[in-house]
Amino acid sequence: MLASNLRPGAADALLFDLGRVVIDVDFVQVVSRWAAHAGCAADDLAPRFVRDEIYHGHERGTVSDAAFFAHLRGRLGIDISDAQFLDGWNAIFVGPMPGIAPLLARAAKRLPLYAFSNTNVPHVAHFTPRYADLLGHFREIFLSSSIGLRKPDAEAYDHVVRAIGMPAEKIVFFDDLAENVEGARNSGLQAVLVRSTDDIAAALNALEV
Known part of the structure; x- marks a missing residue:
């Protein structure tokens, strides 16, 4: 879904979410791995996982891995080790989004690229x-667990815009979640809702990047 005002010269920088925009993720793999460790059915675990304040705190870097896994142990009702939780937690990554590598390479020749992701310390590590070549296209990567702020909070976008050092209206942001796109637009950025890599390609074409 393209921002209506995308046109040649409308962007001085491009800002990308990571999950399902640059790197493909699949939470089913996480639950399946945890279920295998616990000896139970994945279908029993999935409904118990909630992105609550402990989850958000883990993404802001205010909740430790040990505290997060302890919280999951109680919420999911499984008694597996921190190492087993971590094994499943990191199973979420599938690989680069199809076709994203050449698009980033192409865009980086014309404009500075940045990334902004809600993520956590173990995922970053x-x-x-694993994706060093892909991530190498970005001049800077803003991580919620490092800056202590997460999308779609206005303070998070304001922090990133200040760090980039360009007017918000000259930054085009790509994200797969509608709430994050809305938050970016409310903070003055142009924003594109990404349903597939085709949406990124269409935006680059509109910008003549």
Whole structure:
């Protein structure tokens, strides 16, 4: 879904979410791995997982891995080790989104690229070396667990815009969640809802990037 005002010269920088925009993720793999460790059915675990304040705190870097896994142990009702929780937690990553690598390479020749992701410390440690080539296109990557702020809070976008050092209206943001796109637009950025890599390609074409 393209922002209506995308046109040549409308962007001085591009800002990308990571999950399901740059790197494909599949939470089914997480639950399946946990279920295998616990010896139970994945279908029993999935409804018990809730993105609550402990989850959000883990993404802001205010809740430790040990506290997060302890919380999950109680909520999911499974008695597996922290190492087993971590194994499942990192199973979420599938690989690069189809077709994203050449699009980033193409865009980086014309404009500075940045990334902004709601994520957590163990995920960062896991995906950073595995996708180093892909992530190398970004001049800076803003991580919620590092900056202590997460989308769609206005303070998070304001922090990133200040760090980039360009007017918000000259930054085009790509995210797969409607609430994050709305938050970005409310903070003055242009924003594109990404349902597939085709939406990114269409936006780059509209910008003549």
